[in-house]
Amino acid sequence: MSRRFWLSWPIMISMYLGGAVLFVWGAHGIGQNARQAILDRDAEFTAREWGEHLLSSSAAFTDLIAGRPALPENQRLFDGRAMTGAIFRYKIFDDNGLLRHVASRGGWDEIHGVTLGTHSAEAAEVARNGMTRVAARHGDGKSRPSYFATAYMPLAREHGIVGVLEVYIDHTERARILDAVLLTAGASVSALTGLAFAVPGLLGLWQARKRQQTARRLRHVARHDELTGLFNRMAFVEKIDALIRARAEFAVHFIDLDRFKDVNDTHGHPVGDALLHEVARRLIAIAGDEASVARLGGDEFAILQELAAQDDRGPQRLARRVVAAMEVPFHLGDIEARIGASVGTSLHPRDGETRQRLLVAADLALYAAKRGGRGQAVGFEASIEEERRTRQSLENRLRFAVEHEDFELHYQPLYSTDGKTLRAFEALLRLKAADGTPIPPSVFIPVAEELRLIDSIGQWVLREACRTAVLWPSDISVAVNLSPLQFLSGNLSRTVQAVLEETGIDPRRLELEMTESVLLEKPDEILAQLTIIKSFGVSIALDDFGTGYSSLSYLWRFPFDTLKVDGSFMTGLADPESRSREVLDTIIALGRVLNLHITAEGVETTEQIEVLRELHCDYVQGFLLGRPVQATDVASVIIDGMRPASEAPEPRLSRRKRA
Ligand code: C2E
Numbered sequence: 074m075s076r077r078f079w080l081s082w083p084i085m086i087s088m089y090l091g092g093a094v095l096f097v098w099g100a101h102g103i104g105q106n107a108r109q110a111i112l113d114r115d116a117e118f119t120a121r122e123w124g125e126h127l128l129s130s131s132a133a134f135t136d137l138i139a140g141r142p143a144l145p146e147n148q149r150l151f152d153g154r155a156m157t158g159a160i161f162r163y164k165i166f167d168d169n170g171l172l173r174h175v176a177s178r179g180g181w182d183e184i185h186g187v188t189l190g191t192h193s194a195e196a197a198e199v200a201r202n203g204m205t206r207v208a209a210r211h212g213d214g215k216s217r218p219s220y221f222a223t224a225y226m227p228l229a230r231e232h233g234i235v236g237v238l239e240v241y242i243d244h245t246e247r248a249r250i251l252d253a254v255l256l257t258a259g260a261s262v263s264a265l266t267g268l269a270f271a272v273p274g275l276l277g278l279w280q281a282r283k284r285q286q287t288a289r290r291l292r293h294v295a296r297h298d299e300l301t302g303l304f305n306r307m308a309f310v311e312k313i314d315a316l317i318r319a320r321a322e323f324a325v326h327f328i329d330l331d332r333f334k335d336v337n338d339t340h341g342h343p344v345g346d347a348l349l350h351e352v353a354r355r356l357i358a359i360a361g362d363e364a365s366v367a368r369l370g371g372d373e374f375a376i377l378q379e380l381a382a383q384d385d386r387g388p389q390r391l392a393r394r395v396v397a398a399m400e401v402p403f404h405l406g407d408i409e410a411r412i413g414a415s416v417g418t419s420l421h422p423r424d425g426e427t428r429q430r431l432l433v434a435a436d437l438a439l440y441a442a443k444r445g446g447r448g449q450a451v452g453f454e455a456s457i458e459e460e461r462r463t464r465q466s467l468e469n470r471l472r473f474a475v476e477h478e479d480f481e482l483h484y485q486p487l488y489s490t491d492g493k494t495l496r497a498f499e500a501l502l503r504l505k506a507a508d509g510t511p512i513p514p515s516v517f518i519p520v521a522e523e524l525r526l527i528d529s530i531g532q533w534v535l536r537e538a539c540r541t542a543v544l545w546p547s548d549i550s551v552a553v554n555l556s557p558l559q560f561l562s563g564n565l566s567r568t569v570q571a572v573l574e575e576t577g578i579d580p581r582r583l584e585l586e587m588t589e590s591v592l593l594e595k596p597d598e599i600l601a602q603l604t605i606i607k608s609f610g611v612s613i614a615l616d617d618f619g620t621g622y623s624s625l626s627y628l629w630r631f632p633f634d635t636l637k638v639d640g641s642f643m644t645g646l647a648d649p650e651s652r653s654r655e656v657l658d659t660i661i662a663l664g665r666v667l668n669l670h671i672t673a674e675g676v677e678t679t680e681q682i683e684v685l686r687e688l689h690c691d692y693v694q695g696f697l698l699g700r701p702v703q704a705t706d707v708a709s710v711i712i713d714g715m716r717p718a719s720e721a722p723e724p725r726l727s728r729r730k731r732a
Pocket residue numbers: 485500501502513514515518531534554555556586616617640674675676677694695696697701
C-alpha cells in the first residue's frame with residue numbers, strides 16, 4: 074500500500090498543479106473577456122451619449138457637418154472643453170467619411186497629421202451600414218492614453234444618417250479599476266476553488282499519510298518487543314535469514330538472565346519490567362552498531378553479531394562483555410538488583426549453515442553455559458550436542474520409567490560389625506537404559522531432581538521397599554534413601570504415614586536416610602517434618618557423613634538415630650599414614666555421646682572391618698559383606714545370615730556379587 078502511495082503522490086500533486094494552472098489560465102481568459110466587454114459597452118454608451126448631445130445642438134451641428142465653420146457663439150459647443158467623462162478626443166465625419174471636425178482636451182490635445190476634409194474609410198463604412206464600431210487601443214501614454222477605446226457611431230436624424238462620430242475614450246483608469254476588481258475576484262474565486270479542490274486532496278494526502286504511519290507502526294509492533302523496544306523473535310529470525318542469504322559470517326548469542334525470576338517474584342512485575350528495560354539498554358550499549366539485539370521472550374535475549382573477516386575472537390569478547398555487564402548491580406529506584414547472565418554462542422557458517430541449525434547450536438551452547446554454573450559464556454562445540462543428546466535420552470527414559478514404574482530396587486545388607494548379624498537392607502534404586510545397560514543412581518537421580526520427578530520416584534521407592542520388607546523376618550529393617558527435594562516438597566511426613574498404613578510394616582523397621590545438604594536450606598521446616606516422622610516410630614540416618622559440612626550443630630539439633638560414615642573414609646583406614654582412623658575414632662566417640670548408632674559404608678576389605686571392630690563401630694555395609702541384590706535374592710542372603718555362626722565364613726561374604 075505504501076509503495077503505491079509513494080508512487081502516486083507526485084502524480085497527484087502534478088495533476089493538481091496542472092489543474093490549478095489550467096484553472097487560473099481559464100479564469101484569467103474569462104476575466105479578460107469580461108473586462109473587454111464591459112469597456113466596449115462603456116465606450117459604445119459614452120459615444121452614443123456624446124453623439125446625442127452633439128445632435129441636440131442641431132443648427133450648429135448642421136453647419137459643422139456641411140463643412141461650414143461654426144458660428145463663434147456656437148464654437149464653444151464643439152470645443153474640447155465641452156467634452157465630458159472619459160472622452161478625450163472626438164472627430165466628426167460627414168456621411169461620406171470626410172473629416173469635418175476634431176477636438177481634444179486634457180493632455181491629449183496635440184493632434185498630428187489630422188487635416189479637415191481627409192477621408193476615413195472606417196467612417197464611410199459606418200455611415201454606410203449604420204453599425205457602431207468599437208475598438209480597444211493601446212497608447213504610448215504621451216500622445217494618447219495608455220489604454221483607450223475608439224468608437225465609430227453613426228449620427229442619425231429623422232431622414233437618415235447625417236454623419237459619423239469617432240469618439241476616443243480614455244479607459245486607462247477604468248481598466249485599472251476593472252483589473253483590480255477582476256484580480257481580487259479572480260484571486261478569491263481561485264482561492265475558493267483551490268480550497269474546494271485542495272481540502273479533499275489534502276484530506277486524502279493526510280489520510281494516506283496516516284495510513285502509512287499506521288502501517289509503519291504496525292510493522293514496527295510486529296517486529297519489535299513492546300517492553301524493551303528491541304527486535305522480537307520474528308525480526309531476529311528474519312535478520313539471520315538475510316545474513317545467511319548474504320553469505321555473511323556472523324555470531325548468534327543467546328543470553329539467559331540468571332535470577333531474574335527472583336527479582337520479579339520479590340519486587341513485583343513493575344520492577345521486573347524496569348530491570349528488563351535496563352538489561353536491554355546495557356545490551357544495546359555493548360552490541361553497538363555491529364550487532365542487533367533482540368528479546369526472544371521472558372528473560373531471554375539474543376544478539377546477532379556480524380563479524381569482520383578473520384575475527385575469531387570477536388564473538389567470545391562480546392559474550393564475555395555481556396556476562397560482565399549483567400553482573401554489575403542494577404539500580405531500579407531504591408532497589409538494587411543483582412542478577413547475572415549465561416551466554417551461548419554459535420557461529421555461521423562454522424556451527425551451522427541453516428538458521429535452524431544455528432539456533433539449535435546457540436541453544437545447546439547456552440544449555441552448556443547454564444549447566445556449567447551461572448555467569449558463563451560458552452561457544453558451541455560438537456561434544457555439547459552429544460552430551461545434550463545423552464541427557465535428552467536420559468530424561469526420556471526417566472519420564473518413561475516414572476510413568477510405567479519401570480525402576481527396580483536392589484537391596485544391600487547391613488551387618489553388625491562382627492559381620493555375623495544381619496540387621497537391615499538398604500534399598501538402592503536401579504534404572505536401566507533402553508538397551509539394558511544400568512544407569513548409576515549418581516547419574517539419574519540428579520536429573521530426576523532437576524525434572525522434579527524425584528517426589529514421585531521417592532514415593533514409589535518408599536512404598537516398594539516397605540512392601541518388600543514387610544515379608545522379611547521382623548528383626549530385619551529396611552533403609553530407604555531420601556532426596557533433599559522430598560523434604561522441600563513439604564508432604565513427606567504424609568507420604569511416610571500413608572505408606573506405613575498401606576503396607577502395614579512396623580515403623581521401627583523403617584529407617585530413612587538423608588544427607589546434610591537438605592539441612593542447609595530450611596532447617597526449621599525439616600526439623601518439624603523429621604519430628605513428625607520420628608513420632609511414627611521411624612528412625613532417621615544421616616547418610617554420607619563426613620563428605621559435606623559435617624556440622625556438629627546438626628548432629629545434636631536434629632533427631633538422628635544413625636550416622637552413616639561415608640565410604641571414602643574406608644580407603645585410608647588400613648594406611649598408617651592416613652588420619653582416617655583418628656577421624657573415624659572421633660566420629661564414633663561423638664556418636665556415642667550423642668547416642669547415635671554408627672554405620673560404616675563402603676567396607677571392602679577385611680583390614681577395614683578389623684579396624685572398625687577395634688573402634689567399636691556398630692554396623693557395617695559394603696561389598697565385602699554383600700553387594701546390592703535383587704528383591705528375589707534377598708531371601709537367600711537372609712537364610713545365609715541365619716546359619717549358625719560356626720557355618721558362616723568370617724567375615725560373612727555375600728555369595729552374590731551382582732550389583
Ligand atoms: P548411598 O545411599 O550412600 O548408597 C551407598 C552406595 O554405595 C550405593 O551406590 C552402593 O552400591 C555403594 N556401595 C555399597 N558398598 C560399597 C562398597 O563396598 N564399595 C563401593 N565402592 N561402593 C559401595 P549406588 O547404589 O550407586 O547409589 C549411589 C547413591 O545414590 C546412594 O548413595 C544414594 O545417595 C543414591 N540413591 C540410591 N538409591 C536411591 C533412592 O532410592 N533414592 C534416593 N533419593 N537416592 C538413592
